[in-house]
Each structure stands twice: as C-alpha cells, then as structure tokens.
Ligand SMILES: Nc1ncnc2c1ncn2[C@@H]1O[C@H](COP(=O)(O)OP(=O)(O)OP(=O)(O)O)[C@@H](O)[C@H]1O
C-alpha cells in the first residue's frame with residue numbers, strides 16, 4: 001500500500017480520513033490496528049478489504065493493482081481471499097446462524113449439502129454448532145460476533161479483516177475469541193488485520209499500527225508500540 | 228449462484244413478510260382475476276348467444292302483425308292479424324322457404340290434479356322443422372287431423388315433467404281450455420332460450436286452436452325459414468313486399484307488420500358483447516398496470532429497507548448481477564404468485580357468474596396463459612428498476628446505511 005489518501009467532503013468541510021499511508025502486510029502476519037477514534041482505522045480497513053477505493057495512492061493485493069479491477073472482479077476477490085468481521089456484526093436479521101454462515105458459499109455455487117457441512121464446521125470452530133438454528137436476535141453479542149467470525153472463515157480465506165471484533169464484548173469472551181483467532185491463524189496460516197482499542201487485545205498480535213489523524217504514527221511489535 | 232438458491236432466497240424474503248407480500252400482489256391478483264373473468268365472461272356470453280340461436284333455428288324469420296318499436300319485445304301497436312290466405316300466398320310466391328303459420332295462446336291445462344297455464348301453439352307440421360323443435364317420441368300431425376282441426380297435441384318436455392308426474396303421456400287426454408285433447412307426441416328437450424323455457428309448450432293443429440280455443444281464423448305469427456344459408460335477406464324483402472301488397476299498404480305508409488331475422492339479432496348481440504368484452508378487458512388491464520406499479524413501489528421500499536443486507540452480501544462477495552438477480556427474481560415470483568392466485572380467482576368468478584346466469588362455462592387456455600405471462604412480464608418490468616438500484620449500491624455506503 002503506497003501513498004494512500006482518502007478524502008471525504010470538499011473545500012472547508014474536507015476531511016482527510018487517510019493522509020498518506022504506506023503499509024506492507026506480509027502473508028501470515030497478525031496485525032493489530034490502534035489509534036484514537038476518527039483516526040482512519042476503519043477507512044483503512046475498508047480499503048484493505050476492497051470495499052472502498054482510495055482517493056489517491058496505489059494498493060497492490062498479491063501483486064495486483066486493485067484500481068485496475070472492475071466491480072465484479074473486486075467482488076470475486078473479496079469472495080475468494082477476504083473474510084470480514086464488522087464492528088457491528090452485520091448478520092442478516094431473521095435468518096438462522098447457519099444460513100448466515102452459509103451465505104458466502106451460496107455465491108460460490110457450493111452444493112446445498114456441502115454448504116451445510118462447511119457451515120456447521122465453521123460454527124464448530126467458534127464453538128456454536130449447537131446454536132446453528134438460532135437467529136441473531138436470539139444470540140448474545142459474543143455469540144453473534146462468533147457467528148460473524150464463522151461466516152468470515154467459512155470460505156477459508158487467506159486474509160481476515162476484523163474491525164473491533166471484541167469491541168462489544170466483556171474481557172472473558174474477548175479473550176476466548178482471541179484465543180480462537182490465534183489458534184486458527186496457526187492452523188491455517190491466516191493473515192489477520194484487526195482493529196482494536198484495547199491494548200490487552202493488541203498484545204495477541206505480533207505487530208501493532210498506531211494511527212493518528214490518518215497517518216501511521218508508530219509501527220512495530222506490541223511491546224514497543226504500546227509503551 | 229444457482230437458480231434453486233435464488234428461488235429459495237426469494238421465497239424466504241416473501242414468506243418473511245407475508246402480509247406485505249400479499250398486499251403487494253393484491254393489485255396483480257385483482258388485475259389478473261378481472262382480466263380473466265371479464266374476457267371469459269365475454270366469451271361465455273357470445274357462446275351463449277350463439278347456442279341460443281342455434282337452438283331457435285338459424286335463418287329463421289318471425290313475421291308478426293303490428294308496428295315494431297325497436298326490438299322484438301318492445302311495445303307493439305296492434306294491427307290486423309294475418310289470415311290463412313296470406314300464409315298460402317307466401318308459400319306460393321316466395322321460393323326456397325318453409326312456412327309455419329301459428330296461433331299462440333296461453334291456456335289452462337288440466338290433467339288429473341295438475342293444473343297450469345301453458346303456452347299453446349296452433350301450427351302445422353312445418354313448425355317442428357322451422358322452429359328446430361322436432362318430435363322425439365310419438366308422431367307429428369296427420370293430414371286429416373290438420374284439415375279437420377282434430378283435438379290432438381304434441382307436448383314439450385316441461386309439460387311432461389310437470390303434468391304427468393312420471394306416467395306415460397302418449398295416448399292420454401289433456402284438458403286444454405275447454406277441449407279434451409289426445410297426446411300423440413313428445414317434443415325433444417330444448418331448454419332455456421332467451422329467458423324462455425322452450426319445453427313449456429303444447430303444439431296443436433292450427434285449425435284446432437282457431438276453432439276450439441280462439442274462436443276465429445286469425446294467424447298471429449308466421450315462422451319462415453330460408454332453406455338456403457344467406458338467402459334470408461332476400462326472403463325477407465320478398466315477404467315484406469308481398470304482405471304490403473296483400474294488406475294494401477300505400478307506398479308512403481309504414482308497414483303494419485314486422486319481420487325479425489335471427490341473424491340480425493345475433494349480429495347485434497355479438498357486437499355488443501364483443502364491445503363490452505373489449506371495454507371491460509381494457510379496464511382490467513389498466514388495473515393490472517396499477518398492480519405493477521404497486522410492486523415497483525414496494526420493491527423500492529424493500530431495497531431501501533434492506534440496504535444493509537445488500538451491503539453485507541456485496542461485502543462477502545456477491546456480484547452486482549447476483550443482487551440484481553435476487554431482487555428481480557423476488558419481484559417476478561411475487562408477480563407470478565399474484566398471477567396464479569388471480570387466475571384461480573378469475574376462473575372461480577367466471578364459474579360462479581356463468582352458474583348464476585345459466586351461461587356456458589368457458590376456460591380458454593390462451594387467456595389463462597396470457598394472464599400468467601402478463602403478470603410475469605409486469606414482475607420483470609417493474610422489478611427491474613428497484614433491482615438495478617440495489618445492484619448498483621456501493622458496498623461500503625450500503626453497509627453504513629442506517
Ligand atoms: N462517509 C464518510 N463521510 C464523511 N466523513 C467520513 C466518512 N467516513 C469516515 N469519515 C471521517 O473520516 C475520519 C476517519 O473515520 P474512520 O471511521 O476511519 O475512523 P476510525 O478510526 O475507525 O474511528 P473509530 O475508532 O471511532 O471507529 C473521521 O473523521 C470520520 O468523520
């Protein structure tokens with residue numbers, strides 16, 4: 001990622017959400033993103049996840065310039081390579097946990113039977129296989145977040161993007177989820193980029209980026225950055 | 228994304244909000260139902276008119292004394308009746324026809340305990356052919372019976388049913404007015420025609436009615452049938468000029484009799500029903516269009532409401548065309564469901580109405596298929612715009628949508 005800018009608004013109302021970001025993430029890294037509110041963390045995540053495009057700058061994903069891809073190619077890229085966990089879960093309402101996890105597989109044209117099996121496997125991974133038929137409004141916040149993680153992982157993407165996955169959870173649940181993520185990363189060689197406000201959570205990562213006003217102020221191992 | 232999954236997804240979305248889905252399709256349901264019912268009723272009416280005329284006998288002319296005031300049943304100014312001589316003259320001078328003179332009266336008919344007022348027609352054997360109402364059992368009149376005015380009669384099916392109560396009518400004696408009358412034949416069943424029960428009739432030799440019941444030698448109707456198709460207008464004008472001559476009507480005077488042609492009446496009636504069908508069908512089609520707009524409206528609302536859902540789908544890798552397909556299929560499924568229900572209701576309505584009004588029930592596959600295709604098309608046309616709107620949402624904007 002080179003010289004990334006993201007501007008919102010115009011003239012006096014212009015906001016520089018990202019103000020010149022240079023960033024390299026190597027496959028298999030576990031990166032935590034920290035920084036005060038409004039510093040551009042989510043904006044950066046959206047660009048990393050190809051949900052949004054930068055106003056200026058270049059983003060190469062596996063050597064491909066993302067700007068050269070069209071809408072459908074971006075969709076394909078998200079489907080094949082990325083898993084998202086959003087700050088606000090973003091599960092489909094009135095749809096069972098299982099169906100929510102199956103969703104990405106539907107777009108992959110996976111057969112019904114295989115879909116169900118994979119989705120159940122993913123739910124087992126986050127310890128929720130017994131709640132497969134529950135709807136989001138019948139699940140606690142932590143459980144919903146685990147469903148969201150299962151959904152992000154069901155296609156076995158190499159790259160997991162999580163925007164404050166533990167933001168709404170108590171420390172115990174948050175720790176549980178972090179343990180799972182670390183385990184998964186070791187099992188599958190996942191690349192994880194995760195936004196968090198809590199230094200405790202950031203300690204699970206091996207590298208921390210500290211954002212201030214749309215720039216990366218500090219970059220290094222958690223022990224260094226957090227002191 | 229395969230078809231089964233898309234359909235399942237649409238089904239879930241529709242089932243999730245049943246009341247709203249129903250209300251959305253209501254426009255289509257009403258539209259399709261009314262198109263189906265209107266067009267079918269129109270066809271049924273046309274068919275019913277055709278059947279009734281086939282039953283009465285085509286190429287049939289009615290000649291009656293009096294001045295016609297629009298239509299056969301309108302008020303008539305009374306005029307001189309015809310005489311048997313007039314009938315003989317028509318028979319003699321106009322070629323290619325069958326003529327049946329008739330005297331028609333209502334008489335009290337008594338048999339055993341049964342007692343009813345029944346229409347009695349005095350005529351000749353030509354009556355059975357001209358009126359397309361042949362004798363089924365027994366026989367027609369014999370020459371001697373006709374010339375002497377014997378008290379014999381041929382009865383219709385309704386008379387048999389109501390007066391004889393399951394006993395054998397042939398050979399029995401009916402009391403018709405003041406005369407005892409022997410039954411020699413039973414007419415074929417004909418049913419209702421133009422609101423009249425054609426089987427509720429007793430036919431006697433014309434002389435018998437004139438002498439025994441009417442007490443004069445008048446003829447009040449002459450039935451004429453043209454033997455060859457397409458000649459009825461020629462026959463009509465010949466009969467008219469002959470009668471004008473015989474009744475000494477001056478060239479500047481109006482006819483004091485009138486001739487009705489079944490073809491005329493049939494044409495007029497078919498034209499009316501065709502116009503009505505077109506008109507009502509048009510109104511129904513407009514309501515179908517309104518139904519389509521209803522679908523578009525709700526789909527637009529639905530897209531806005533589900534913006535977040537669309538964002539999620541886009542984020543996890545749905546392509547624009549997947550989202551387009553999802554919403555388009557949803558609206559097509561909705562419209563088609565409406566079409567199915569509409570066709571069912573329309574057919575049920577047609578059935579009820581035809582039962583009610585004693586019309587033949589028609590089910591035209593063409594109209595039904597048209598109803599389906601039309602509602603599906605409406606689903607595609609009116610669903611496309613909202614679906615496109617959904618498909619072109621920006622993933623991140625959609626996700627941020629409140
Ligand atoms: N759609 C938008 N329109 C205008 N400004 C925006 C928009 N999205 C973000 N911003 C602005 O960009 C800046 C960065 O926002 P961003 O969401 O990346 O912050 P963040 O670091 O994720 O904050 P938080 O920790 O509160 O989630 C903020 O000043 C925000 O006001």
Ligand SMILES: [Mg+2]
Nearest residue numbers: 041042043163
């Ligand atoms: Mg944020």
